[in-house]
Amino acid sequence: MAAYSANDTGILLESGTNELELLEFNVCGNSYGINIAKVREIMMEQELVPMPQAPDEIEGVFMPRDKLITVIDLHKVLGTEKPENARGLFIICEFNGMDIGFHVTAVQGIQRIGWTAIEKPPQVSGDSTTGIATGIAKVNGKILVILDFEKIVSDINKAAGLDLKGAENAKATAVTAEKHIVIVEDSQFLNKMIVNSLSDIGFKEIRSFPNGKEAWDYISQFSGYNGDVTNCVAAVITDIEMPQMDGHHLTKLIKSDPTLKKIPVFLFSSLINEQMYQKGLSVGADEQFSKPQIGMLIERLMQILS
DSSP: OBOOOGGGSSGGGSOSOOEEEEEEEEETTEEEEEEGGGEEEEEEOOOOBOOTTOOTTEEEEEOGGGOOEEEEEHHHHTTOOOOTTOOOEEEEEEETTEEEEEEESEEEEEEEEEGGGEEOOOOOTTOTTTTTEEEEEEETTEEEEEEOHHHHHHHHOGGGSOOOTTOTTOOOOTTGGGOEEEEEOSOHHHHHHHHHHHHHTTOOEEEEESSHHHHHHHHGGGTTOSSOGGGTOSEEEEOSSOSSSOHHHHHHHHHHSTTGGGSOEEEEETTOSHHHHHHHHHTTOSEEEETTOHHHHHHHHHHHHO
């Protein structure tokens, strides 16, 4: 067993560097990447127990060290065939409170790059990765596609979507409905769901951005505002891992500005664990929620805005 973990690297202990470490892996000759912060370990392909009536992409389950792990076959997700007589690898991940293995062909290693080196993927009709790719990175002359693993899981298991528990009774008042909320989320799927969730309870002024850089370009125009800056931006809800600029770096920029630091910043990410929570605190985040707890986030947002 080869173990790769975010705990083996120092990057999670650094705050607001706007860098990440990608685990580079291969599926049928194509190169992909996943944020190492999501990876718990890498294992050789194991014998699995098939699950009756499960979607085709779910290969089965196994239980190493008394923990049940569901394995998703990325070959099927990406519309390719597994190489014959080749023993693949399981990338064991932990995010959104779930333990999931992803079956891949091979693993190449870990690459450290800046978020600025990651570009938004083009929308190519007929591409099997369209909609599940959040970024494209060029590393050592090779193109890596960064996949939206949250969307992959939620497409297969609808129960893994956003949890609205806690927001059932939330309703924007005449005052809060006019508050300007900024959403920063690179996943088109989640960005739309968050915006719709806020719209459904009555918020009218919502600006959404696909990465921290575009959000910062908008928010920074209010630096030095002569008045209550929260009348311009009442709150920011941001993901952590995004192309161009990540959520930690965005938070650090906002909280380092004498005017903008008054704006409440909510980190909303699948990566919130004890270590990442401390990193969020170090850059000044006001609140932190693990996806899919949108209901708890909305409940807290309403308390602050009221």
